[in-house]
Amino acid sequence: MNILLKSAKIINAQNSELHLKKRDILIKNGIIDTIATKIEAPKGVKTVALKNLHVSLGWFDSSVSFGEPGFEERETISNGLHTAALSGFTDVVLNPNTHPLADSSSDIVFLKNASLDFASNLYPLGCMTMGAEGKDLAELYDMRNAGAVGFYDFKSPITNSNLLKIALQYVQNFDGLLYSQPLDVNIAGKAEVHEGITSTKLGLKGIPAMAEELQIVRDLFILEYTGGKLHIPTISTANAVKLIADAKKKGLDVSCSVAIHNLYFTDELLEEFDSSYKVYPPLRTKKDTKALIKALNDGLIDFVTTDHIPLNVELKAVEFDNATHGAIGLESAFGLLHQIYDLEKCIELLTQGRERYHIKENKFVEGNKASLTLFDPDLEYVFDKEKIRSTSKNSMVLGQTLKGKVYGIYNNNQLVLET
Structure with a gap:
């Protein structure tokens, strides 16, 4: 054209x-x-x-979920990529958040083939372990050859430290990128929200910041021992920033991201028991949002993400304790980020991150x-459901x-x- x-x-x-x-x-x-x-x-x-x-140069998002295969009622690849395009994103990294999970080369081939001929490019992640069960490594090398840009048991922490050690050693043979979800499940237990004044006031079980930070400490110790490339997705606490910054000073090959909604919203919004604000990692405190915003300004956090997770209505329109974690974020990403940063910084944040996945970066030249x-x-405008192009409507930004x-x-x- x-x-x-x-x-x-x-x-x-x-x-x-x-x-x-x-x-x-x-x-x-x-x-x-x-x-x-x-x-x-x-x-x-x-x-x-x-x-x-x-x-500007096309925008990049390192964490989106659709639904296909298996959860097409949440989002198809076709509509998901169309939504990404209308939201400004030319390139998106797709999480293995489907049924069946993408844990083999044939799954990656299916996703690549299903995303051909669209304006926005899709780069799939494969599971790190079979069925994301945290027991046996998946076909990492074969998935890499099929087009996977990294390996991630989506939102599931790797509890077996030796398995993470072996995986980091193994993927160095082909320059693979591993994800590790920053959550100590023994500390977090069955909690749903950030542990603090709000959770205590509401009588909700809380996830302490320590649950995120302990896991990061463990992961960084293992990374220092093994070498390799590690990505820590969607950090949410002030101390998490310090831990990763210290690791980078040591020369460790570690990167991290932050969800845009964790820069803007805090756990005080939970007082209405609105499941729209139930996300993982949870919304934290004002102290945390300030630290995350500063860390992006200082280049300590590598990139932002929408952490776009479409969910059908019956998973969100239930009692708060029973609601599923997750919110869509593609359509509101720019408008929300621009509330925090000036335009030039916004575009900088929305266009960086590709090099971590060996995705070619374009230049604005003839x-x-x-x-x-x-x-x-x-x-300026009020974000309402008419602005949503995703099949699912589980946005925490409605009315903003x-x-x-x-x-x-x-x-x-x-x-x-x-x-």
């Missing part, structure tokens, strides 16, 4: 000649052909002129592939005033715009 973006303000700090400049951008057959102050539309080229149009996100950063509207993306020679 050939298109001409008119009067687009470019947000790309890596290119000082274009950064914060308004330009016309001509794209031919998926390649950036010309960037100039003014371009007349050639014959047969679609002109895209949108109010307050801004454009002759390169066009992988772009289109948006208006200044539009957000800043920044995504128009869509251009990627893989396809233009996807909100209609």
Whole structure:
């Protein structure tokens, strides 16, 4: 598809000649052909002129769940990738959160084939252990060859320390990336929310910050012993940041992410017993959110994620104790993050992280592939169900005033715009 973006303000700090400049951008057959102050539309080229149009390199999300196969009522791959595109994401890493779980090369091949020909790219994770049961290693090498970008027993901690040790040693043979969920299950028990003043007041069992931090300490000790590459997903406490920062100073190959909602919301919202706010890791305190925000500013946390988890209504519209953890986050990601950071920092955070997964990073220059996100950063609006394109509607952001509207993306020679 050939298109001409008119009067687009470019947000790309890596290119000082274009950064914060308004330009016309001509794209031919998926390649950036010309960037100039003014371009007349050639014959047969679609002109895209949108109010307050801004454009950046395509956004990246390291943690999304859909439902297919097995939970198509939550989300299909097709609708999930369309939602990602309308939310500004050209590349998403898919969690093994399906039935059956992705623990073999054939499962990875299915996911790759099902995601062909879409504007947004899908990069699957495979389970680290068979059936995510934490007992026997899955077919890690075969899954890597089939296209898996990492290995993760989704939201399930690896309780067997020796198994993690062996896995870290094994994946070094092919530069594999392992995930370890930061939760000591013996400390957490059957708790549902953050342990603190709010949980005590409400009579809810709490997960202490220590449960996250003890697991991280264990994982980092093992990593120091074995070497290898470790990713700690969705950290949520102030001390977790310090532990990982210290490990990086030692030279350990460890990365971490944080869910955008853990930067914005706190456990005080649980006073209404609204299961929309029941997520894992749990919403923590204001002290924690401040520490996480600062850590992103300082580069101590590697990237943000939506931690998008669609759930059908019967899993959320129940008593708080019985509700399933999880919330969708793709559609509200930019508007929520832009409430916390200025525009340039927002785009920096939304575009970083690919190198951890050996995903090629594009550059905003003529002759390169066009992988772009289109948006208006200044539009303020109330986020309601009409803004949700996911099949599931389990959002914790409903009713919030957000800043920044995504128009869509251009990627893989396809233009996807909100209609």
